[in-house]
Amino acid sequence: MIAGHRGAASLAPENTLSGFKKALQSGAKWIELDTQLSADKTPVIFHDETVDRCTNGEGLVADLTLSQLQSLDAGSWFSEAFIGEQIISLEHTLLFFMENDLSMNLEIKIHHSHQAEPLVDEIAKVLAKVNFPNEKLILSSFSELALTHCHQVMPEIRLGYITEHDPLVTLEKLKPLNLYSVHLDHKILEQTMAKKITDQGLKLIIWTLNDVTQADKFRSWGVEIIITDKPDVFINA
Ligand code: G3P
Numbered sequence: 001m002i003a004g005h006r007g008a009a010s011l012a013p014e015n016t017l018s019g020f021k022k023a024l025q026s027g028a029k030w031i032e033l034d035t036q037l038s039a040d041k042t043p044v045i046f047h048d049e050t051v052d053r054c055t056n057g058e059g060l061v062a063d064l065t066l067s068q069l070q071s072l073d074a075g076s077w078f079s080e081a082f083i084g085e086q087i088i089s090l091e092h093t094l095l096f097f098m099e100n101d102l103s104m105n106l107e108i109k110i111h112h113s114h115q116a117e118p119l120v121d122e123i124a125k126v127l128a129k130v131n132f133p134n135e136k137l138i139l140s141s142f143s144e145l146a147l148t149h150c151h152q153v154m155p156e157i158r159l160g161y162i163t164e165h166d167p168l169v170t171l172e173k174l175k176p177l178n179l180y181s182v183h184l185d186h187k188i189l190e191q192t193m194a195k196k197i198t199d200q201g202l203k204l205i206i207w208t209l210n211d212v213t214q215a216d217k218f219r220s221w222g223v224e225i226i227i228t229d230k231p232d233v234f235i236n237a
């Protein structure tokens with residue numbers, strides 16, 4: 001299974017509607033995207049702590065309201081073809097996924113200055129409001145606090161632990177969360193580690209693999225979903 005990373009980060013500005021459309025056109029059934037809170041507590045789709053790299057504005061996402069964020073151009077940094085692309089809310093994004101029968105790997109992005117609980121609480125409200133289907137959703141995070149709070153407020157939703165380190169010790173600690181998946185940086189994955197993870201009944205997901213020649217190796221190790229910036233290349237192959 002192939003998931004577009006931040007939409008389809010090689011084809012369109014990351015975490016935008018154009019990116020989700022590119023992933024969909026590529027044939028991806030899954031998309032990974034990042035969410036965090038605006039100043040007025042709306043979950044928006046954005047990766048970095050500041051808007052500096054991916055918009056024409058500057059400052060912390062957490063200091064800007066939804067309408068301030070939406071007044072920025074989130075496309076022209078990528079290419080002229082995407083001038084006028086807007087930052088979108090999680091709610092809008094969920095509706096787009098439902099209309100197009102897409103599955104979502106929603107990364108709960110907790111930057112240094114952020115608290116996990118308020119974001120998780122707002123995500124729970126939006127999911128309930130649009131009645132997003134649980135079977136099309138994985139909530140994932142590097143943050144153990146975010147995952148713990150998800151388990152408390154949305155125990156019915158599948159949880160994935162994201163890491164770039166050997167996960168085995170942390171997995172022991174996270175047992176009470178009844179995790180669904182482990183999302184590993186592909187650079188650290190070895191076959192023995194893969195086996196230890198899948199032997200625990202956990203699904204194995206890797207990010208961010210852009211070299212399609214490695215796909216078969218990872219698949220033979222039990223990797224279930226490959227997250228890539230190039231969903232078009234992987235699906236064509
Ligand atoms: O969800 C896995 C991957 O996206 C984690 O890294 O920095 O791209 O959010 P990052």
Ligand code: MG
Nearest residue numbers: 032033034107
């Ligand atoms: Mg991410």
